[in-house]
Amino acid sequence: MDMEARGHSEHPEALRLWLRMLTCTQLVEKQVRTQLREQFDTTLPRFDLMAQLERSPEGLKMNELSRRMMVTGGNVTGITDQLVTEGLVERVDVEGDRRAYRVRLTTRGRKLFDEMAAEHEAWIVAAFEGLSAREVESLHKLLGKVKQHHNALADAKLETT
């Protein structure tokens, strides 16, 4: 895994960090995708959509799902269609707006998701078991700063538009 042997720069710290972060994420993500496919015959975006719904028993509107999953609307329609076909999620009318509806897990979808989530958590715990609890916390905090800074930049950009 020598992806990191990539950049050249006079200010290489951030670059080195980014390449390592990318490598780590890809390692874990690849593992998760493979396991989801092998054990549950599903994909990461499908799992992600169900995970979003799991936290919102009342369901989420398509545009909210789109925002949270960071993909455009057409894709959410496609993934939702698949999950509806399999009886794992359902579309429910929103009263007061006949254009929109909420997508929510069915009982069966929730049951299946719970099983998947338990396995998923085990994979993730294994991926980070090289770190102590304090290190996990520290990493979480540092990444929080990265995220926060990104959001600050995005907000600033919006204001000038």
Next chain:
Amino acid sequence: MDMEARGHSEHPEALRLWLRMLTCTQLVEKQVRTQLREQFDTTLPRFDLMAQLERSPEGLKMNELSRRMMVTGGNVTGITDQLVTEGLVERVDVEGDRRAYRVRLTTRGRKLFDEMAAEHEAWIVAAFEGLSAREVESLHKLLGKVKQHHNALADAKLETT
């Protein structure tokens, strides 16, 4: 960006960390992909391949590129073909093994890559400018542990095969 509002667990620290890491990586990666497309009409895998070559003036064999980019061989062939067509990389015979050759940057490819790399670095520096130098270092170190642990697991698995 509420991707993190996803997991549920009795052992949620690792899961929270993973979701945040995935979010951060996607934020930066999306930005990089967009900029590469808009400013240089190229893609991340193409940039990545050229970046691998930039560090090896003598070139790299296909299987080495495949390993470093963490993708299977057929894909490397495809990306290489594109770059050859555009005159950015070239295939050079390996003496002593007529099955193999090395792929290396052409003069033009190197020149273009240098331009792209300078821009790329600026995007990355911006993405992490919310962190101090010490925090960047700390993050890099922690991710190093994650990577190391993954490699240790992979090695252990190999030995039992």
Next chain:
DNA sequence: TATTGTTATACTCTATAACTATA
């Protein structure tokens, strides 16, 4: 006019497996 969601389309990236040529 703007918004919600769908449809249609096209493209990149990917893995798998069968294949050719050489070792």
Next chain:
DNA sequence: TATAGTTATAGAGTATAACAATA
């Protein structure tokens, strides 16, 4: 037999843009 690389294929994942219905 094994290895280096290619080809063919199928599928995931994505963005874009045109569209219908409703606000």
